[in-house]
Amino acid sequence: MTEQEQREQEQKIQMVNLARSFYERGYSVGGAGNLSVRLDDNRILVTPTGSSLGRLVPERLSVVDMQGNWISGDKPSKEYVFHLALYQQNPNCNAVVHLHSTYLTALSCVEGLNTDNAIQAFTPYYVMRVGKLQVIPYYRPGSPKIAEELAARANTGKAFLMANHGIVVTGSDLIDACDNTEELEETAKLFFTLQHQSIRYLSDDEVKDLENRGK
Numbered sequence: 001m002t003e004q005e006q007r008e009q010e011q012k013i014q015m016v017n018l019a020r021s022f023y024e025r026g027y028s029v030g031g032a033g034n035l036s037v038r039l040d041d042n043r044i045l046v047t048p049t050g051s052s053l054g055r056l057v058p059e060r061l062s063v064v065d066m067q068g069n070w071i072s073g074d075k076p077s078k079e080y081v082f083h084l085a086l087y088q089q090n091p092n093c094n095a096v097v098h099l100h101s102t103y104l105t106a107l108s109c110v111e112g113l114n115t116d117n118a119i120q121a122f123t124p125y126y127v128m129r130v131g132k133l134q135v136i137p138y139y140r141p142g143s144p145k146i147a148e149e150l151a152a153r154a155n156t157g158k159a160f161l162m163a164n165h166g167i168v169v170t171g172s173d174l175i176d177a178c179d180n181t182e183e184l185e186e187t188a189k190l191f192f193t194l195q196h197q198s199i200r201y202l203s204d205d206e207v208k209d210l211e212n213r214g215k
């Protein structure tokens with residue numbers, strides 16, 4: 001096995017393990033959700049369409065090139081086009097997570113969200129990991145319009161709430177994208193928990209201070 005093949009095998013095993021962890025902890029159910037990671041300049045690894053995140057098999061993960069050609073593995077996720085759009089537009093994006101996790105999906109169904117930032121910051125780690133949560137309009141799953149919307153915002157943030165559908169989060173690698181997603185789901189859970197409380201939001205200065213420091 002060449003060094004590159006070895007590295008790719010490790011990425012496949014990492015994807016299977018992280019996806020199973022999401023499934024086992026209730027972040028995904030049934031066949032919902034999809035993950036991808038950049039393999040090199042011209043190829044991504046993506047979960048096959050219709051697959052449960054709890055039961056992925058390394059050899060069956062799909063490989064797709066940047067032009068959208070299906071190279072190997074099972075048929076790729078119907079959402080591979082929006083994953084590709086994020087990689088094509090943002091060279092710093094190396095992994096993408098899409099989930100229908102409970103609290104973020106509940107939030108995606110709320111009317112009248114601020115589409116520039118659906119959750120105003122009330123904890124520092126949300127700012128440090130994710131920053132803001134943009135909202136994209138509803139399109140049916142698999143619609144090429146989702147890719148257009150994400151391409152236009154690919155360099156403006158890491159997290160995108162798809163109205164009436166779920167969440168899309170990017171990262172510098174797959175672990176980073178998964179950790180960003182978990183932080184965001186936890187923030188959405190807190191948001192609903194605090195619904196009937198008067199929240200002390202972080203001030204603009206407090207947010208700026210955190211943005212300057214990074215995570």
Ligand SMILES: O=C(O)[C@@H](O)C(=O)COP(=O)(O)O
Pocket residue numbers: 031032033034047048049050051076077078079098141142
């Ligand atoms: O909601 C959907 O149908 C898709 O966005 C999804 O989450 C699962 O689609 P596949 O990755 O094609 O299984």
Ligand SMILES: [Zn+2]
Pocket residue numbers: 032033098099100141165166
């Ligand atoms: Zn979906």
